Amino acid sequence: MVNLLPPMHWITDLVVVPIGLIALPLVATGSAVCRTVSWMFTRRVKPRGKAIVITGASSGIGEHIAYEYAKAGGKLILAARRVDNLNAVADACREKGAMEVEVVAADVAKEDDCQKIIQTAVDKYGGVDILVNNAGVLQSFEFEQLKDLKAARQLMDIDFFGNVWPTYYAIPHLTKSRGQVIVNSSMAAFLPHPRQAFYNAAKAALFKFYDDLRTEPFGRSVAITIATPGVISSELTEGKFVNETGECVWDEGRPEVHFGPMLSSRIKTEVAAKGIVAGASKRQRYVVVPAYFNIFALYRFFAPGATDNVLHRIMYRSERPGKSLTGRLACKLGLRSSAGSSEAGEGEETAAAAAEGTVPETSGEEKKEA
Ligand SMILES: NC(=O)c1ccc[n+]([C@@H]2O[C@H](COP(=O)([O-])OP(=O)(O)OC[C@H]3O[C@@H](n4cnc5c(N)ncnc54)[C@H](OP(=O)(O)O)[C@@H]3O)[C@@H](O)[C@H]2O)c1
Numbered sequence: 001m002v003n004l005l006p007p008m009h010w011i012t013d014l015v016v017v018p019i020g021l022i023a024l025p026l027v028a029t030g031s032a033v034c035r036t037v038s039w040m041f042t043r044r045v046k047p048r049g050k051a052i053v054i055t056g057a058s059s060g061i062g063e064h065i066a067y068e069y070a071k072a073g074g075k076l077i078l079a080a081r082r083v084d085n086l087n088a089v090a091d092a093c094r095e096k097g098a099m100e101v102e103v104v105a106a107d108v109a110k111e112d113d114c115q116k117i118i119q120t121a122v123d124k125y126g127g128v129d130i131l132v133n134n135a136g137v138l139q140s141f142e143f144e145q146l147k148d149l150k151a152a153r154q155l156m157d158i159d160f161f162g163n164v165w166p167t168y169y170a171i172p173h174l175t176k177s178r179g180q181v182i183v184n185s186s187m188a189a190f191l192p193h194p195r196q197a198f199y200n201a202a203k204a205a206l207f208k209f210y211d212d213l214r215t216e217p218f219g220r221s222v223a224i225t226i227a228t229p230g231v232i233s234s235e236l237t238e239g240k241f242v243n244e245t246g247e248c249v250w251d252e253g254r255p256e257v258h259f260g261p262m263l264s265s266r267i268k269t270e271v272a273a274k275g276i277v278a279g280a281s282k283r284q285r286y287v288v289v290p291a292y293f294n295i296f297a298l299y300r301f302f303a304p305g306a307t308d309n310v311l312h313r314i315m316y317r318s319e320r321p322g323k324s325l326t327g328r329l330a331c332k333l334g335l336r337s338s339a340g341s342s343e344a345g346e347g348e349e350t351a352a353a354a355a356e357g358t359v360p361e362t363s364g365e366e367k368k369e370a
Contacts (some may be wrong), residue, residue: 044281045180045223048073049099051125053117055108055166056135058085060234061184064273065132070098075125079104079117080135100125108135108162109154118169128173130280133163134184138236139199140258141244151246152198159202164209171218180223182280183210187228187288190297192311195258214285225280230293231265232272260315265290 052069056062058080066078070093078086078093078101086103093101104120106113121128136159139151146152167174167181174181188196189204210226213219231237237259239252255263272289279287288294300307 039282039284042282045130045283046072047130047281049075050129051075051077051121051127051177052130052132053077053079053121053128053166053170054132054134055079055106055117055162056184057089058082060236060269061229061232061273061276062132062134063089064270065134065182065277066093067096067270068273068277069130070094070096070101073097073099074130075100077102077104077117077121077124079106079108081105081107108165109157111161111165114162114165115169117166118173121170122173127177128170129177129179130182131166131170131174131179132182132184133166134182135162136184136236137199137248138241138258139196140241140254142195143197145244147244151242151244154246155198155242156202159199160205160209163206174222175218178221180225180280180283181210182225182227182276184276185210185226185228187230187293187297189228190300192300192308194312194315223280223283225276225284225287227276227279227287227289228293229272229276229289230267231259231262232289233266233269237263237266260317262314 047069052074054062054066054069054076057066057076057078059082062080066076066089069076076090076093076098078090080086083103083105086105090101090103102120102124104117106117108114108117118128118131137155139155141151163183170181173179183206185206186200186203188200189207193200207226207228210219210224214224237255239250239254240248241251241254241258242248267290275289276287296307
């Protein structure tokens with residue numbers, strides 16, 4: 001290929017790239033040492049008596065983050081749409097030792113409601129010390145299934161703007177208290193996962209948004225912790241999701257199809273909440289729960305094509321009976337006839353799925369017969 005760039009670019013390419021590569025291990029090592037030293041000497045944030053706002057506190061991770069801060073004696077504002085659930089969580093928080101608890105019925109997709117959440121904290125406790133942006137909903141449909149963009153807009157409104165608006169209205173209060181923002185993004189921000197492209201895009205946008213805020217004056221005075229959980233037990237992984245018409249629905253059979261074998265990696269909600277609060281209390285920039293999910297992000301970075309292919313195969317395996325890798329390899333090697341491969345492959349799929357605790361989807365006809 002002919003390089004049409006002026007000669008100066010050749011020179012800079014030849015100089016900057018090798019120098020950058022040589023400097024990289026030194027900078028990375030230095031940065032790791034600084035992080036470790038700062039982690040060792042950073043005193044834990046003490047939540048006792050602090051005004052802590054938690055969105056999406058009516059269930060799952062948000063509920064358990066509320067319990068962690070309640071045990072530490074925080075003054076809590078719990079926000080979500082289901083008030084009955086919030087009241088039950090508030091009672092449990094009082095029992096666990098929260099100094100004060102206030103419940104706010106709010107839909108984070110509405111900017112006014114987000115302003116109301118922060119205003120309640122200011123009216124009740126005089127400000128905001130810690131803001132936990134946790135509310136979110138999962139998507140489970142493919143892009144081409146959309147008849148219009150209602151569902152797409154709703155997911156971005158809840159999963160991205162529903163996180164940004166509370167932070168916006170809390171700016172003066174967080175800067176005054178030199179407080180903290182905890183953001184619940186997701187490992188899905190890095191890893192490809194079918195049927196949740198809008199959810200993943202919103203989570204990736206959150207990651208980038210808060211990462212960039214760290215370089216602005218706001219991020220110099222307010223500590224930002226971005227949590228990227230893997231697969232955690234909660235309503236979100238038990239069958240609650242937004243479908244292609246934009247409705248939030250329950251389907252208990254859906255997680256097995258949606259998450260495939262990854263469902264077996266689900267960890268307890270309280271473990272995830274403890275990890276996030278512990279990391280945030282040390283003002284960590286990132287918290288990955290469970291930590292081993294870091295390795296998948298590395299694979300995504302160094303082998304994006306392979307990661308896409310593996311994820312596609314895993315997630316659509318049940319819809320491609322008889323097309324397993326081992327089945328096709330056996331046909332190619334002549335160990336199995338291609339005519340019989342479909343049947344044999346199907347057996348293999350079922351056995352593999354049974355071993356992993358997942359149930360392959362059956363066709364409508366098969367279901368009727370059963
Ligand atoms: N579970 C996982 O595997 C996983 C992994 C990575 C990241 N996350 C993230 O963790 C966060 C919490 O999810 P979860 O797993 O704990 O699921 P969950 O049990 O379904 O909790 C979601 C929370 O968000 C609230 N919420 C949803 N839509 C809302 C809206 N429009 N306005 C106000 N609140 C709303 C829900 O309350 P109401 O319905 O009462 O409003 C609920 O309290 C989400 O942001 C999710 O994306 C979860």
